[in-house]
Each structure stands twice: as C-alpha cells, then as structure tokens.
Amino acid sequence: MTHWKPTTCMRCAVGCGQHQRGVDQGYGVDKVRGDYDHPATAGLSCERGIRETENPDGEWLTEPLIRRGDTLRPTSWEQALGVVAAEFIQAIADDPDSVAVLGSGQQTNEAAYALGKVARGGIGTRHFDANTTLCMASAVRAYYDAFGSDAPPPTYDDIPEAETHVVWGANPAVAHPVLYRWILDSAADADSRLVVVDPVESETAADADQYVAPDPGTDLELARALLARLVGTDRIDRAFVDAYTEGYDELVDSLPDAASAAETAGVSMATVDALADAFADPTLLYWGMGVNQSTNGTDAARMLVNLCLATGNLGPGTGPFSLTGQANSMGARVVSSKETWPGQRPFTDQEHRATVASTWGVPLSRLPASSGPGPVGIVDQINRGNVDVCWTVATNPVAGMPDATNVERSLDDVFLVAQDAFRSETVEHADVVLPAATWGETEGTTMNMERRVSRVTAVSDTVDAVRQDLDIIAALGNRIDEDLFDEPPLDPETVFDEIRSLTEGTVADCSGITYDRLDAELAVRWPAPDEETQGGYRYYEGSESGSTDEGESWSFPTDSGRACFSAATYRGLPEPTDATYPLLLTTGRRAGAYNTGVRTRETASEVPTARIHPETAGQYIDLLDRGRTVVESRRARVTVDLAPDDSVPTGAIWMDVHNPAVNDLTVPAVDPDSNEPNYKQCAVRLASPDAGPTVTQNGLPRTGTLDGD
Numbered sequence: 001m002t003h004w005k006p007t008t009c010m011r012c013a014v015g016c017g018q019h020q021r022g023v024d025q026g027y028g029v030d031k032v033r034g035d036y037d038h039p040a041t042a043g044l045s046c047e048r049g050i051r052e053t054e055n056p057d058g059e060w061l062t063e064p065l066i067r068r069g070d071t072l073r074p075t076s077w078e079q080a081l082g083v084v085a086a087e088f089i090q091a092i093a094d095d096p097d098s099v100a101v102l103g104s105g106q107q108t109n110e111a112a113y114a115l116g117k118v119a120r121g122g123i124g125t126r127h128f129d130a131n132t133t134l135c136m137a138s139a140v141r142a143y144y145d146a147f148g149s150d151a152p153p154p155t156y157d158d159i160p161e162a163e164t165h166v167v168w169g170a171n172p173a174v175a176h177p178v179l180y181r182w183i184l185d186s187a188a189d190a191d192s193r194l195v196v197v198d199p200v201e202s203e204t205a206a207d208a209d210q211y212v213a214p215d216p217g218t219d220l221e222l223a224r225a226l227l228a229r230l231v232g233t234d235r236i237d238r239a240f241v242d243a244y245t246e247g248y249d250e251l252v253d254s255l256p257d258a259a260s261a262a263e264t265a266g267v268s269m270a271t272v273d274a275l276a277d278a279f280a281d282p283t284l285l286y287w288g289m290g291v292n293q294s295t296n297g298t299d300a301a302r303m304l305v306n307l308c309l310a311t312g313n314l315g316p317g318t319g320p321f322s323l324t325g326q327a328n329s330m331g332a333r334v335v336s337s338k339e340t341w342p343g344q345r346p347f348t349d350q351e352h353r354a355t356v357a358s359t360w361g362v363p364l365s366r367l368p369a370s371s372g373p374g375p376v377g378i379v380d381q382i383n384r385g386n387v388d389v390c391w392t393v394a395t396n397p398v399a400g401m402p403d404a405t406n407v408e409r410s411l412d413d414v415f416l417v418a419q420d421a422f423r424s425e426t427v428e429h430a431d432v433v434l435p436a437a438t439w440g441e442t443e444g445t446t447m448n449m450e451r452r453v454s455r456v457t458a459v460s461d462t463v464d465a466v467r468q469d470l471d472i473i474a475a476l477g478n479r480i481d482e483d484l485f486d487e488p489p490l491d492p493e494t495v496f497d498e499i500r501s502l503t504e505g506t507v508a509d510c511s512g513i514t515y516d517r518l519d520a521e522l523a524v525r526w527p528a529p530d531e532e533t534q535g536g537y538r539y540y541e542g543s544e545s546g547s548t549d550e551g552e553s554w555s556f557p558t559d560s561g562r563a564c565f566s567a568a569t570y571r572g573l574p575e576p577t578d579a580t581y582p583l584l585l586t587t588g589r590r591a592g593a594y595n596t597g598v599r600t601r602e603t604a605s606e607v608p609t610a611r612i613h614p615e616t617a618g619q620y621i622d623l624l625d626r627g628r629t630v631v632e633s634r635r636a637r638v639t640v641d642l643a644p645d646d647s648v649p650t651g652a653i654w655m656d657v658h659n660p661a662v663n664d665l666t667v668p669a670v671d672p673d674s675n676e677p678n679y680k681q682c683a684v685r686l687a688s689p690d691a692g693p694t695v696t697q698n699g700l701p702r703t704g705t706l707d708g709d
C-alpha cells in the first residue's frame with residue numbers, strides 16, 4: 001500500500017488532518033504530510049505528530065504471548081483467546097465485578113464503543129474505566145454540572161475571535177502545538193493578549209504578555225479571589241447572569257475575601273486585579289492538567305467555568321475551553337459507556353439503560369448499577385481481593401498511574417491481560433498479551449477536542465499475527481455472550497452505524513455523521529442530527545458578537561434550562577510538604593515525548609532528569625554526586641540527574657511524565673467528584689545517591705530504614 005490516504009493524526013486531540021503513505025515493503029507508515037483540505041487544520045501538523053507517526057520508538061508486539069513462569073512465550077490466537085475467555089467466564093460466574101477492564105483515549109470510537117459494550121453489557125462489571133479519567137475527568141464533571149452536557153462549548157473557530165487568551169494550567173506550546181499557533185496568532189493582534197497561569201514558567205508562559213505564578217495546587221483559590229474581586233468591583237455581566245444562569249447568589253455568598261484567597265494562592269492583589277481586567281475583553285479560557293489533576297480539580301474547573309459565566313464570556317469568541325489530551329479522549333467520553341451510556345445518556349436513568357440493553361441485546365439486569373470507582377479505586381478493589389482478572393487495552397497503568405509500584409504489585413496479584421501494540425511496562429507483567437494493530441494500520445473514526453469526528457485509515461498492513469483492536473474485543477466479547485457482535489473481522493462502519501443509532505436524539509447526536517459524509521467532508525462536528533448540519537458553538541443560537549445581543553438565545557440541557565454556577569471550598573493539598581518531605585514534586589510534559597514514553601524513548605531504564613531551581617539545588621549540594629541525587633517520596637526513591645532551571649519555582653522539583661519511574665513517587669489521592677488523581681503535587685525530599693534502598697512502598701523501605709522518618 002504505497003498511495004497517500006487521508007487520515008487523522010492520533011498523537012494528540014488537536015486532531016490534525018493528514019495524508020499518510022505506507023512503506024513500499026514490509027509494514028509501517030513511510031511519510032506523513034498535512035492535509036490542506038482539512039476543515040480544522042488546513043495542512044498544519046507538528047514535529048512530534050509527524051515523527052511519532054512515521055517512526056515510533058518502542059518494541060512492536062508481533063504475536064500473542066502467554067506467561068510460562070517468569071517469561072512470556074509465543075502462543076496461538078486460539079489458545080490466547082481461549083485462556084482469557086475461560087478466566088473471564090469463571091470470574092463472571094463468581095461476580096461480574098471481579099473482572100476489571102481499563103480502556104483508553106487512544107482507541108478508535110469503534111473499538112472504544114465495543115470495549116464498553118463488552119465490559120458493561122457482556123461482562124456486566126462496574127470496574128470499567130479508562131486512562132481518560134487520569135486526564136479529563138475533572139473537566140468533564142465541571143461541564144456536566146454547569147451545562148448539563150460534557151465537551152467545550154467553543155470550537156477552534158472561536159480562537160481568532162478572542163482578544164484575551166487565558167491559558168490556565170496547560171502548556172499548549174508543548175502539548176498542542178498546532179492549536180497553540182492559532183492562539184499565538186490571535187494574541188498577537190493589537191488589543192489582544194496571552195495570559196498564562198502556571199506555577200512553572202513553562203514554554204507557554206515564556207510567550208505570555210501577562211504571566212501569573214500561583215502556588216501549586218491553589219488554582220481554586222486564585223479563581224475564587226478573582227471572582228470575589230470581580231463581584232466587589234461590580235464587573236459582573238448581570239444581564240447575562242440574570243437571563244441565562246442560576247446559582248449566582250449562592251456562589252457569591254460562598255466567596256472568600258479576595259485578599260485572603262489571593263494570599264492562599266500566593267499572588268498579590270495587583271495580580272488579581274490585572275487578571276480581572278483581562279476578563280473584560282472577549283476571553284477564551286483554556287485549561288489543562290495543571291487544573292484537572294488535583295484533589296481540588298473538579299472545583300477548580302467549575303470555578304473557571306463560573307468565571308466565564310459571571311463575566312458573560314460565553315458565546316462566539318469566548319468561553320471555557322478545556323484542552324483534551326489523547327487523540328480520542330473525546331470519543332471515549334461520548335461512546336465508551338464509562339461515565340455515561342453512548343450519547344452521554346445518564347448512567348442511572350432507567351429509560352436510557354433499557355434502550356442501551358435492548359440495542360445490545362443483553363438483559364437489563366446485567367448492566368452494572370454504578371459506573372464504578374475510577375482507576376485508582378479499581379486498584380484499591382484489587383488490593384481488597386475483589387478483582388481476579390484485569391484486561392488493559394491501549395493503556396499502561398504500571399507506568400501511568402499514581403503510586404505505580406503499588407499498581408504493579410496489584411496487577412501481579414490478578415490474571416492480567418494486556419492488549420497493546422508495543423511492549424509496555426504493563427505488558428511485562430501480563431499473563432496473556434494480545435498484540436493489536438495501531439495508527440496507520442487501523443480503520444475507524446476519532447473525535448478531536450472540539451467535537452469533530454474524522455476518519456483514521458490504514459496505510460499499512462500488519463504482520464499476520466497482529467489483529468485489529470475491534471476484532472480482538474469482539475472475539476472476546478462473543479466468547480462471553482455469543483450474540484454481542486457479528487463474527488470478526490468486523491466492519492468498523494457497521495459498528496459506527498450502531499454508535500450513530502445510539503446517539504440519535506441525544507445531546508451528543510452523531511446520527512448525521514456517516515462514513516460517506518466523512519469521506520466527502522473529512523471532519524464533522526457533533527451534534528449533527530442530520531446529514532446536512534453540524535454543531536457549532538454549543539447551546540447558542542444567535543448573532544456572532546456580544547453576550548446579550550438581540551436575537552440571541554441560549555438553551556442548556558440542565559433541569560432548569562439555565563447554566564449553573566457552582567460554589568466550592570478549598571481542601572488544600574492532599575500531601576503538603578513538611579519538615580520530613582520539604583520539597584514539592586510536580587510532573588508535566590516535554591516536547592518530543594509522549595505520555596509513559598512507550599513509543600517515544602529509546603530505553604525505559606534511562607535515569608530521569610529532574611529540574612530544580614538553582615537556589616533550591618544549592619541548599620542540597622551535599623546530597624549531589626556529580627549532578628546525580630535521589631528523589632524520595634513516602635512511596636519510593638528514584639535516582640535522578642538534577643538540572644538547575646530557574647523556570648521551576650523554589651522549593652519544587654519538576655519531572656516529566658515520560659519516564660516510568662516518576663509515578664513510583666506520586667500520591668494516589670483522587671478528586672472526590674471526578675476520581676482524577678492528584679498528579680501535580682506530592683511531597684518529596686532529596687537523599688544521597690549512594691545511601692539506602694532503591695524502592696520503598698507506602699513509606700516502608702523494601703530493605704533497611706529511611707533516615708529521618
């Protein structure tokens with residue numbers, strides 16, 4: 001297959017339209033170039049997106065594997081699927097919840113939907129979740145609470161229209177380069193500006209017209225200070241608030257004194273005032289993991305939405321825009337039956353449950369009553385002995401989840417099935433490994449962060465023993481309940497048609513999006529209830545400017561039809577620094593590397609680099625040996641090379657997420673409303689590289705004792 005085919009980049013949720021070409025001989029993607037006809041990205045792509053697609057690092061899986069003692073040995077598909085199905089069936093007979101399934105925002109809609117169908121409708125387990133909860137769950141919860149539906153109201157079309165671009169707890173210069181270019185272009189206009197809120201002076205902060213550095217984890221308080229100041233100085237858009245929202249008075253009653261909240265956030269009132277001024281012009285407020293990945297994450301995201309509502313920053317050129325990470329996180333949110341049934345149907349609504357069960361042809365009683373405790377909660381259930389089998393699909397929890405040593409131990413206690421394209425840390429612990437086709441080899445669809453559905457296409461074959469995710473999922477599903485799917489190989493278009501029918505008439509209506517339409521138009525935004533229309537700015541009908549212009553109307557799918565303010569109080573950090581662990585560890589992304597690094601690093605054993613302010617490094621000079629030291633949390637010790645860097649605040653250490661060692665250190669505390677982990681702050685200290693044990697668990701060293709405990 002050597003001709004160019006239109007497809008979508010699957011390396012982040014910007015969703016750039018591309019043409020890709022397969023290699024002449026063998027397998028893989030030869031060349032990638034931007035698709036100038038694409039309605040969202042018009043030929044743009046970024047360096048990592050192209051490189052990682054053309055030439056991913058990592059060891060490809062080429063055949064099914066089964067554990068024999070300490071090693072993974074090649075086996076046949078028949079045997080691999082037979083063994084896995086037998087384990088599933090035995091566990092289900094005991095209790096459906098004893099099977100855990102962990103999915104991903106890196107599957108096609110078709111595979112994500114099929115996995116949800118097997119997990120919820122075939123197995124019937126509440127213990128189904130995905131790595132999207134490690135990422136977007138706080139934003140998702142905030143959107144539901146404010147608007148009655150998930151996904152950003154604005155689209156990419158709004159970026160050039162905004163005058164103030166507030167990037168809060170996100171680093172799109174690194175994580176979403178193409179989208180960042182649009183932000184920079186718009187912010188460069190006269191009277192426009194880029195405002196960045198981040199404790200670390202990130203690559204994005206370096207470009208900012210106004211840079212605000214709150215103390216880590218205090219975003220909720222900064223947002224509340226800002227709201228209190230806006231209320232106190234009478235800069236609320238009362239007309240918008242009165243006409244289209246509810247809960248404003250309760251919010252105002254709950255607000256602290258602006259100065260005291262600002263103090264908690266570690267910023268001056270002058271900074272708060274400058275931020276308040278910025279919101280006076282049409283504002284797009286983008287946020288990312290710096291906000292979501294916190295035990296205050298949902299409240300902080302809600303408060304950012306409050307800020308937009310209170311200042312009338314909803315409508316074209318304005319609004320709360322959460323930046324989705326993985327290429328198909330949005331699809332997982334809409335179709336995978338994780339938090340909601342396909343089409344964002346409420347999980348506990350009896351009528352919707354009945355529709356889903358009858359579409360799937362499964363007994364209603366099989367659908368689990370609750371959507372489950374989240375990935376960290378599932379690991380907890382494993383530790384309590386309530387889960388016997390775990391199936392991971394396109395996710396690497398042994399490296400990606402917090403307190404990863406604990407996750408690794410837990411997964412060693414269950415029968416672990418890993419479905420991946422590459423040899424990941426999780427694969428190494430599996431009992432059965434199912435090798436899957438990946439980008440460039442797979443047909444299906446994806447959804448970008450602004451709700452646009454587009455095709456992903458295969459430009460290369462795979463080796464014979466590698467199968468499509470969709471087919472592996474269907475083969476296992478049919479062994480559990482023979483009526484779940486047709487006999488694989490499945491036609492992705494038929495599966496997508498099932499998704500379309502289940503979303504018909506819902507808030508996330510994709511029924512008007514067909515494969516033929518996608519082939520013609522390349523990318524179509526939901527809601528698209530028919531084949532002629534597609535979604536634009538959500539909840540809104542009216543003219544293109546101003547918030548209360550004549551002819552404008554808003555309708556939100558909430559009980560009252562109004563957008564809802566939320567009140568909140570700050571809970572502090574789950575693991576504040578103290579005399580024993582005086583430094584704060586924060587984690588983030590680097591250009592050129594991706595998530596747990598399975599496809600973007602030469603070797604998993606390289607010593608990670610930790611960035612630290614030179615002043616802080618200077619305080620620990622006696623713990624350094626030729627730049628090398630040990631970062632120690634209550635859970636682990638990790639040897640690192642220190643890189644002095646004054647963009648990191650004093651008292652903090654920055655490590656990237658791409659080295660699997662980093663999550664041995666992180667704290668498994670989660671946000672109570674979203675189950676999203678608090679990846680961005682935990683307490684650590686430095687230790688001498690030549691002393692003590694290499695790894696500790698839950699504060700207890702594997703050998704010896706830690707000084708100072």
Ligand SMILES: Nc1nc2c(c(=O)[nH]1)N[C@H]1C(S)=C(S)[C@@H](COP(=O)(O)OP(=O)(O)OC[C@H]3O[C@@H](n4cnc5c(=O)[nH]c(N)nc54)[C@H](O)[C@@H]3O)O[C@H]1N2
Nearest residue numbers: 169170171175200216217288289290325326588589594595
């Ligand atoms: N190059 C690259 N691009 C990627 C990825 C990748 O791994 N590499 N991964 C993709 C995925 S899955 C995702 S989810 C996105 C993530 O994209 P981002 O959310 O932009 O990524 P992060 O680097 O995790 O965090 C963003 C910023 O939050 C800041 N931050 C940390 N703590 C706080 C805090 O307490 N308050 C505030 N306000 N800010 C804080 C960090 O300093 C960092 O600059 O990127 C996607 N794109």
Ligand SMILES: Nc1nc2c(c(=O)[nH]1)N[C@H]1C(S)=C(S)[C@@H](COP(=O)(O)OP(=O)(O)OC[C@H]3O[C@@H](n4cnc5c(=O)[nH]c(N)nc54)[C@H](O)[C@@H]3O)O[C@H]1N2
Nearest residue numbers: 131135394395396400419420421424436438587595596679
């Ligand atoms: N400390 C810290 N930890 C974090 C974060 C952080 O900011 N700080 N961020 C969190 C976030 S935002 C995210 S999204 C998670 C990601 O967490 P993970 O899901 O654990 O990490 P990835 O590296 O994205 O793993 C994806 C896996 O899917 C496999 N894969 C890729 N394509 C395919 C395919 O087509 N089919 C199959 N079957 N497999 C495929 C890859 O080889 C890889 O093993 O990490 C979280 N972990």
Ligand code: SF4
Nearest residue numbers: 009012015016046049
């Ligand atoms: S911005 Fe994202 S979707 Fe676009 S080319 Fe880069 S990695 Fe791919």
Ligand SMILES: [Mo]
Nearest residue numbers: 134135325326
């Ligand atoms: Mo993510």
